[in-house]
Structures are given as C-alpha cells and as structure tokens.
Amino acid sequence: MTQAEILQWLQLFATKIAENKDYLTELDAAIGDADHGINMDRGWKKVSSQLPTLADKDISSIFKTVSMTLISSIGGASGPLYGTWFLRASTAVAGKQELTAQDILGLLQAGLEGVLQRGKAQLGDKTMVDALSPAVEKFGEAVGGGKNLQEALQEAVAAAEQGMKETTPMLARKGRASYLGERSVGHQDPGATSAYLMLQSLLAVVEA
Numbered sequence: 001m002t003q004a005e006i007l008q009w010l011q012l013f014a015t016k017i018a019e020n021k022d023y024l025t026e027l028d029a030a031i032g033d034a035d036h037g038i039n040m041d042r043g044w045k046k047v048s049s050q051l052p053t054l055a056d057k058d059i060s061s062i063f064k065t066v067s068m069t070l071i072s073s074i075g076g077a078s079g080p081l082y083g084t085w086f087l088r089a090s091t092a093v094a095g096k097q098e099l100t101a102q103d104i105l106g107l108l109q110a111g112l113e114g115v116l117q118r119g120k121a122q123l124g125d126k127t128m129v130d131a132l133s134p135a136v137e138k139f140g141e142a143v144g145g146g147k148n149l150q151e152a153l154q155e156a157v158a159a160a161e162q163g164m165k166e167t168t169p170m171l172a173r174k175g176r177a178s179y180l181g182e183r184s185v186g187h188q189d190p191g192a193t194s195a196y197l198m199l200q201s202l203l204a205v206v207e208a
C-alpha cells in the first residue's frame with residue numbers, strides 16, 4: 001500500500017462513519033449512552049478536514065496525527081482506544097514509505113495490542129476487540145500461508161464481520177454496556193461495528 005492509498009483509506013473510513021453515524025448511535029442507545037456515532041463522526045470529520053495538510057507526510061506521521069486528533073476530539077471510551085490503535089500503528093510503520101502485507105500485519109497487531117493494554121478487555125467481553133482480534137488472527141494466518149494483501153484482507157474482514165455479529169449474544173464486561181449486565185445481551189456492540197467498518201474501508205481501497 002502506498003501513502004496515497006493510506007490517505008484514501010482514512011477518507012473512506014471517515015465517509016463510512018458519517019454514513020453510519022445514526023446506525024452506530026442507535027446501537028449505542030441500546031446498551032450505552034447513544035453517542036458512539038456522534039463521537040466517531042466528530043473525530044473523523046476533524047481527521048477528514050486535516051487530510052489535505054497531510055498529503056506530503058509519511059505514513060507514520062499521518063497515523064500519529066490521526067491518533068492525536070481522535071484522542072483530543074472524541075469524548076468517550078472510543079477516543080483513547082482508536083487513538084491508541086493509530087499511535088501504535090504509527091510506531092509500527094516508522095520509516096516505511098510503502099506497506100507490504102507483512103507491514104500491514106505488523107500495524108494491525110500493534111494496534112490491537114494497544115487497545116488490549118489500554119482497555120484491558122478480553123475476547124468475548126463484547127467490545128471492539130471482538131471484531132479486531134479475529135481479523136488480525138485471520139490476516140496473520142492468510143499472510144503466513146502465502147496469500148496476497150487483498151486475499152488476506154478479505155479473510156480478515158469476513159472474520160471481523162463474524163466477530164461483530166457474535167457480540168450480539170455476549171454479556172458486556174467492559175465499558176458502559178457492562179453496567180447493564182444481563183440487559184446488554186441481544187444487542188450488537190457499537191465499537192465492534194465501527195472497527196469492522198474500519199477494516200472494510202481498508203479492504204475497499206485495496207480492491208479499488
């Protein structure tokens with residue numbers, strides 16, 4: 001992936017968040033405080049407005065700026081979590097002008113590790129981790145098995161979608177939804193849904 005494709009990915013994700021703002025907020029209304037779409041859209045509109053100023057920056061600096069913007073503009077749990085994801089991704093790709101499938105694996109792993117350390121959620125706690133973690137695992141297996149970036153991302157996105165759907169019957173153990181206890185069961189997690197959209201946007205740019 002080139003730096004230009006990375007910028008396209010960030011723009012596409014910002015657009016998808018805007019399109020799904022109400023949907024993400026409705027999901028959060030069921031088990032949280034009805035602001036996930038609003039939070040994400042606030043942050044990603046800000047990122048989108050900054051993208052023209054990042055046109056000549058390297059990939060690592062672009063991710064760093066995205067991280068700072070998300071942390072400073074998204075109120076709520078998702079700001080620091082996505083901010084940490086992009087901060088770790090920034091470090092993982094330091095000095096690289098283009099990203100191979102192996103580099104993408106490195107950034108996906110680093111981003112997930114950051115979220116796990118920051119949020120302390122485990123698989124099955126009904127969070128964004130339930131979409132991100134199976135996606136990283138599938139991506140790693142596919143790349144290890146010799147698949148190309150597009151094929152590996154297709155498998156990762158399918159795993160993220162399945163992981164997202166599997167949050168519905170889960171009992172929330174982290175974040176606001178955990179305050180609901182048993183009443184959190186039967187609703188899809190908003191953060192797992194936005195995380196799926198993030199990976200889906202990445203695939204769409206690679207497929208284009």
Ligand code: ADP
Nearest residue numbers: 036076077078119121127128174175190191192
């Ligand atoms: P808030 O809950 O502060 O209003 P958002 O609504 O923007 O923040 O984000 C909620 C999402 O954040 C949840 O759906 C969940 O996926 C994710 N989340 C919350 N806490 C954690 C955590 N500790 N680890 C990972 N993800 C989390």
Ligand code: MG
Nearest residue numbers: 032033035036
């Ligand atoms: Mg919320």
Ligand code: MG
Nearest residue numbers: 033035075076
């Ligand atoms: Mg909130």
